[in-house]
Amino acid sequence: MFFVGRALVFQLLKRLITMKFPDIQWISTKELAQWLEDPAQLKPILLDARTEAEYTVSHLKAAQRIDPKVPDCAAFEEIAFDQPVVVYCSVGYRSAGVVQKLQEAGFHHVYNLEGSIFKWANENRPIFKEGLPAQLVHPYDAFWGKLVECRCRAAIDY
Numbered sequence: 625m626f627f628v629g630r631a632l633v634f635q636l637l638k639r640l641i642t643m644k645f646p647d648i649q650w651i652s653t654k655e656l657a658q659w660l661e662d663p664a665q666l667k668p669i670l671l672d673a674r675t676e677a678e679y680t681v682s683h684l685k686a687a688q689r690i691d692p693k694v695p696d697c698a699a700f701e702e703i704a705f706d707q708p709v710v711v712y713c714s715v716g717y718r719s720a721g722v723v724q725k726l727q728e729a730g731f732h733h734v735y736n737l738e739g740s741i742f743k744w745a746n747e748n749r750p751i752f753k754e755g756l757p758a759q760l761v762h763p764y765d766a767f768w769g770k771l772v773e774c775r776c777r778a779a780i781d782y
Contacts, residue, residue, distance in 0.1 A: 630746065630771055634739045637715055641736075645720040647727065651710055651735035653744050660685075668708035668735070673719040674762070681762035681778050682751040684712065684744065692718035697729040705730045712737035712744070714764045715771060742768075745776045 638650070651659075659665055672683045673692035683689070690696065692713060709731060713719040719736050726734045737744070745751055745761045752758055760778035763769025769777055 678762035
């Protein structure tokens with residue numbers, strides 16, 4: 625069960641991230657799940673702004689990894705600026721930076737996923753590894769990993 629303390633921490637994190645990145649747009653996990661399930665809507669490009677090690681443990685279906693430190697916006701030159709893009713990381717901070725860089729590059733419909741993959745997994749939403757359903761999420765580190773419920777937190781040596 626997702627305890628109330630985590631919900632409050634995610635709300636606080638969103639406020640803090642918004643202070644650092646005031647111009648980014650957000651999308652909730654519920655909104656993204658509905659969007660992905662709706663066959664009538666154009667699907668967004670999903671970008672995972674975590675390390676290769678984190679991405680390898682699990683990610684959202686069809687997500688492409690993008691380096692959060694040095695995002696290669698040139699890789700998206702053939703994508704229309706009005707193509708919807710949703711970026712996520714562990715809790716939303718690294719992805720917020722990527723969203724800001726994509727907006728600066730001219731993309732108009734770029735969203736940061738609230739609570740990112742930690743909240744997504746805590747809500748029992750589907751995650752994948754090598755195209756197959758997965759159960760575990762990389763916890764980033766011992767501190768931030770506490771935001772992932774034990775049942776879906778991968779064991780990682782720190």
